[in-house]
Amino acid sequence: MNKNQLIAALSDRTGATLKDTQAFVDAFVGCVENTVATGDKVVLPGFGTFEARDVAAREGVDPSTGQRRLFPATRRASFKVGATFKEKVKGEQPVPSSGKQS
Known part of the structure; x- marks a missing residue:
């Protein structure tokens, strides 16, 4: 499963729009990257x-x-x-x- 397929699957499961789901996935990944990069x-x-x-x-x-x-x-x-x-x-x-x- 690639990122676009994940976004589509999450959108189907939650009923959220693809645009909102993509924004959420991007925000989640960004938060994880920034947190780990700071050592947490x-x-x-x-x-x-x-x-x-x-x-x-x-x-x-x-x-x-x-x-x-x-x-x-x-x-x-x-x-x-x-x-x-x-x-x-x-x-x-x-x-x-x-x-x-x-």
Whole structure:
């Protein structure tokens, strides 16, 4: 599912217009990006946690040259899946049918 398909599905489920749904999705993504970029977490219980993580410097192989090199320390965005989401993916929880949900 791409962004446009997500917006269409959310619009169908909520009854909101495509324009309003797109504005909401864009605002949500922007809030998550800005919050994580400042070092805070975004926690959505059952769904998951968005956060920035520090990655230590490490030695590795540059895939384009095959040469060993030192990769510097950096920060990366990370998403940790929540328990309810994991259960649905594993098939331990029923997936609701499409249509409006509350």
